[in-house]
Every structure is written in structure tokens, then in C-alpha cells.
Amino acid sequence: MNKKNTKKMSQIKPFGDRVLVRPFTEEHVKGTGGNHYGIVLPDSVSKEKSAQGKVLAVGEGRWVDGKLEPVKIKVGDVVIFSKYGYDEVEHNGEELYLLKEDNILAVIK
Numbered sequence: 283m284n285k286k287n288t289k290k291m292s293q294i295k296p297f298g299d300r301v302l303v304r305p306f307t308e309e310h311v312k313g314t315g316g317n318h319y320g321i322v323l324p325d326s327v328s329k330e331k332s333a334q335g336k337v338l339a340v341g342e343g344r345w346v347d348g349k350l351e352p353v354k355i356k357v358g359d360v361v362i363f364s365k366y367g368y369d370e371v372e373h374n375g376e377e378l379y380l381l382k383e384d385n386i387l388a389v390i391k
Contacts, residue, residue: 294373296341299383300323301355303335303363333365333377334390341351353383360390 296302337359343352355361367385371378 298339298341299344299353300380301380302339304338304380305332305335306312334362336360363389
């Protein structure tokens with residue numbers, strides 16, 4: 283096994299029910315960057331930051347009544363999230379979003 287090819291995608295591990303997301307670029311969302319998800323946003327929205335992205339890491343879940351409820355979102359899912367419900371995190375020169383599971387509105391299949 284070649285160690286050069288075993289680089290981890292991210293070294294950030296979210297706590298609780300938080301999810302780490304790589305937001306899509308404007309070109310990805312509008313379809314000019316090869317987006318095959320079929321979601322098109324009007325030009326007025328395109329100047330804002332994307333509210334869609336790919337999940338890079340998830341936390342272990344949250345405790346409810348003494349039981350751990352695991353996060354329902356999985357690494358690799360493509361999600362739509364609330365554009366006001368995240369914290370920006372910079373890691374290795376890349377802007378990532380850290381948000382609670384409750385701020386994820388949908389998973390794109």
C-alpha cells in the first residue's frame with residue numbers, strides 16, 4: 283500500500299450532531315461546472331454563497347433522554363442546507379461549513 287495515496291479527506295471531526303460540508307461553487311450549482319443534480323438557481327441568488335454541498339464528516343450524534351441518536355446524514359451525501367445556519371471553517375486553504383443536522387433541509391439523491 284502506497285502511503286502517498288492514503289491522504290485523509292479531512293482531519294476535522296465534528297462533535298455531537300454537527301456535519302462538515304464542502305459547499306459547491308456557483309458553477310456547480312448553476313450547472314456550468316458539470317452538476318448532474320439538476321438544481322438551477324436564479325441569477326439573483328447566484329451572487330450569494332451556495333446552500334448546497336457534499337458531506338465530508340459527521341459527528342457521533344446527540345443525546346436525547348439518555349440515548350445516543352446517531353446522525354442520519356452520511357459522509358458523501360449531497361445536501362441542501364439553511365444558508366444562515368452554518369459556521370465557516372477554513373482548513374488547508376479551503377472554506378468548509380460546519381452545521382447542525384437540524385439545519386440540513388434535504389439530501390439530493
